[in-house]
Amino acid sequence: MSIAQRLKGGGMSVIVQMSEKAQALREQGRPIINLCIGEPDFNTPESVAVAAQEAITRHDTHYPPTAGTDTLRDAVCQKLLRDNDVLATSSEVLIANGAKQLLFNAFFATLNSDDEVIIPAPYWSSYLDIVRVCSGISRIVHCGSSAGFKLTPEQLQDAITPNTRWVLLNSPSNSTGAVYTEQQWQALAKVLSQHPNVWIMTDDIYEHLVYDQDYCSFLQAAPALASRTLMINGVSKAYAMTGWRVGYAYGPQTLIKAMTSVQNYSTSGVCTIAQAAAVAALHSGRTILHERRDILKQRRDRLVDRINTIDGLHCQTPDGAFYLWVHCGELFNTHTPDGSLIHNDVALCHYLLDCAAVAMVPGSAFGENQYIRISFACAWDELEKACYRIDQACQALHTDEAVTR
Numbered sequence: 001m002s003i004a005q006r007l008k009g010g011g012m013s014v015i016v017q018m019s020e021k022a023q024a025l026r027e028q029g030r031p032i033i034n035l036c037i038g039e040p041d042f043n044t045p046e047s048v049a050v051a052a053q054e055a056i057t058r059h060d061t062h063y064p065p066t067a068g069t070d071t072l073r074d075a076v077c078q079k080l081l082r083d084n085d086v087l088a089t090s091s092e093v094l095i096a097n098g099a100k101q102l103l104f105n106a107f108f109a110t111l112n113s114d115d116e117v118i119i120p121a122p123y124w125s126s127y128l129d130i131v132r133v134c135s136g137i138s139r140i141v142h143c144g145s146s147a148g149f150k151l152t153p154e155q156l157q158d159a160i161t162p163n164t165r166w167v168l169l170n171s172p173s174n175s176t177g178a179v180y181t182e183q184q185w186q187a188l189a190k191v192l193s194q195h196p197n198v199w200i201m202t203d204d205i206y207e208h209l210v211y212d213q214d215y216c217s218f219l220q221a222a223p224a225l226a227s228r229t230l231m232i233n234g235v236s237k238a239y240a241m242t243g244w245r246v247g248y249a250y251g252p253q254t255l256i257k258a259m260t261s262v263q264n265y266s267t268s269g270v271c272t273i274a275q276a277a278a279v280a281a282l283h284s285g286r287t288i289l290h291e292r293r294d295i296l297k298q299r300r301d302r303l304v305d306r307i308n309t310i311d312g313l314h315c316q317t318p319d320g321a322f323y324l325w326v327h328c329g330e331l332f333n334t335h336t337p338d339g340s341l342i343h344n345d346v347a348l349c350h351y352l353l354d355c356a357a358v359a360m361v362p363g364s365a366f367g368e369n370q371y372i373r374i375s376f377a378c379a380w381d382e383l384e385k386a387c388y389r390i391d392q393a394c395q396a397l398h399t400d401e402a403v404t405r
Ligand SMILES: Cc1ncc(COP(=O)(O)O)c(C=O)c1O
Pocket: 038, 097, 098, 099, 100, 101, 124, 170, 173, 174, 203, 205, 233, 234, 235, 236, 242, 246, 247
């Protein structure tokens, strides 16, 4: 059996490579601290777990509608009105197995070969994989630190071609934590208003993890573009429900219908118990979201201070999500105590995993090779220990190869 052409060109992502190496070292007994993690270390809220148990007890265990249960789609509409000033009807909402499946459904439903998707870098690496599998071309736009790692209107204008079908915007961003303001959205919307064939996909999965400002979704800032905007979100990050696999999308009915067909060809509707849990999560109020966000904010502030004391590493304070985007380029072309050259971010991450027993993701996994991504979704004790080890390992790097022999 030969594997279909569409799967060629993927390979194992750097994130998976690092995670697998970390796991193998842990199995050998090394005390690995894993800072690759893309999920909160909290538990799913108790009320949510109880709602799932109740769904089982009342035998809510039959095939659900492909687009999602009425109760969950109604809960999503209420959430959109409450949090995002969006007046949605349930026929404009699709429930899927996580935000990831919604990205897939949307691209599979709309891309023909050679259609382009504008993706600002740093990006979540799955975007590229999904676009490729759906026959599209990712048009990557590098967003530098001077613009806060955000796409500028000029960059957007320059990236649009006659083949552009989508621009994919992620705020707060995985991996930089960058959060777009209302004015920044409006500036991008102004460009997009001149290009009626370009659709906008927003990945809002980190919406509830914004620390120092009010969250503003693209749609809130640019309601005039609603007829060609798809908003993707889910319960994974906000409610520590990554394993329940529930995401939701809001968009124009024809698109939602096409995405529902794609889902119908593959998974059908999402597990009824997980949907019941998601209803409880969306109705659970803001207190738990704020408590958890405040814990993460404290960790963020302490970690930023600590990382910036380490020679060769620098980072800005991220406005959202739970990642530090740490510049490490100054450590390139140094040598490890055993003489190996640190020639890039991947080599540095391997060294820090081997010598400091700390797993982190090289920036090249997100399209920028001068950085590493450090997740702060784990307890402060672990983060503190990790920083100490990283510091020691960085101090052991030499610029002079001769010293190391
Ligand atoms: C930017 C971004 N979007 C989407 C997802 C996936 O979310 P879900 O668990 O809902 O599939 C992730 C997970 O890491 C992410 O970082």
